[in-house]
Amino acid sequence: MEQDILQLDNQLCFRLYSISRKMTKAYEPLLEKYHLTYPQYVTMLVVFEHEKIDFKELADRVNLKTATMTPIVQKLEQIGYVRREKNPEDNRKVFVTLTDEGKSLNTRITDVPIELAQRLQLTVDKYATLVDELDELDALLNNVLQQP
Amino acid sequence: MEQDILQLDNQLCFRLYSISRKMTKAYEPLLEKYHLTYPQYVTMLVVFEHEKIDFKELADRVNLKTATMTPIVQKLEQIGYVRREKNPEDNRKVFVTLTDEGKSLNTRITDVPIELAQRLQLTVDKYATLVDELDELDALLNNVLQQP
DNA sequence: AAACGGTTATTCGTGTACGATTGAATTAAC
DNA sequence: GTTAATTCAATCGTACACGAATAACCGTTT
Structure with missing residues (x-):
């Protein structure tokens, strides 16, 4: 009886853990042609909404720590979708902005959620x-x- | 209009992605005293249900690839909760069984889902x-x- | 029995994910 | 106006997560 609460099938958390990864996997083939992973895709969605956003605010919006966001944004910059520029008013801070390539992506990538x-x-x-x-x-x- | 489908707030996938990590984080302080991470905890839940289980079947049950499960089970063995033993009938396969420490954990860890x-x-x-x-x-x- | 195709667990490379630490820069306190 | 406390992005160490490659093994076919 008492053991039922340990049954995997009864766990809400496991469903979320498992389904979340399946969802990511379902996006993978659709994101392939844009050379994006799912976390990179979500990050781009936030950048699309702002045109110019604080690095810290970006991380908060995606619910990721800056330690996780740093390599993601670096990769997005390497691909060519975003630019990182120092905030002249506060040299600790970093702005993230869209490149022309990134703006183009914004209009094209709508096919992903639709598909x-x-x-x-x-x-x-x-x-x-x-x-x-x-x-x-x-x-x-x-x-x-x-x-x- | 068309851009609405790219809004982060409208994304089901992002909720799953975000909530799944929050759930894992909520378990963390409860699992601390057993020296377990969440994936290790879920793995133990499956082992509890079997007493003796194929490594491959264990990975399938948790929806993880064997490449991911290998270091998790190795860690659980190092902690002392499980044992890995070769299947004498098929030397490719590996059994995972509970140690006495693991059986003791089974009775004690019910406080985690309850809490x-x-x-x-x-x-x-x-x-x-x-x-x-x-x-x-x-x-x-x-x-x-x-x-x- | 040697070769073949399929299965299994491990290893490797890449990409998250985060706590803790670091180093630089800003702000607050005195 | 220097010191102290805070903030910020990056770095480091540990732990997943998985595709691809690997090595060992099994059953079958020839």
Whole structure:
């Protein structure tokens, strides 16, 4: 009886852990032609929304530590989608901006979420429900993570 | 209009990506006293269910490639929770079994999911709903991943 | 029995992911 | 106006995560 709570099949966390990786894997073939990984793709989505964004703010938005974001942005710069420039008003800070190549990507890459939605065959209704439920879970998790 | 589908806030995948990591982080302080990481914890949950399990079957059950599972099981062996032994009937295969220390862990570690549920404050109803919906999404994802 | 095709666990290379530390730069305190 | 505390991005060490390659092994076919 008591052991049931240790059954893998009963674990919400494992579903999230597993599904998250499957989702990343589902994006992989679609992102291939843009030479992007999923974390790099998500980072680009945030850069698209800003045109010029603080490196720190970018990391916060993607919920990654700067230690993780540093190599991601460096790779995106190497590919040619973004530029890193020092903030003249505060030499500790770094701006991230789109290159022309990055702006071009912005218009072209819309096919990725469209194609994935097509493949996933999730109804608009279920999609919305899941988003809402996950947002509630996210709020609860933020409470848990607040206190040590 | 068309750009809305690139908005991070509209992405189901990003919620899963982000929440999955937060969930792992929420487990961290609870697993600390057992010297386990979250992937190691999940692996132990499967070993608990079997007493003796094929290495390959273990990796499949946790949805990890053997290349990922190898160092995880090696670490668990080093800690002292499991033993790796060759299958005498097939020298390519490896069995994973619980040590006495591992069996002791099985009875003690039930406090982890209990304490997390306590902290999360998710109602039984919402928990069940989320599990069902995630299982549906999982099935759809399996279809997507089947075809290249 | 030698060769072949398939399976298995490991190794390797690349890319996250993060805590801790570092070094540079800004701000606050006195 | 120097010291102290804080902030920032990068670096380091550890731990996943996986594709590809590898080496050992198995069953089968010739």
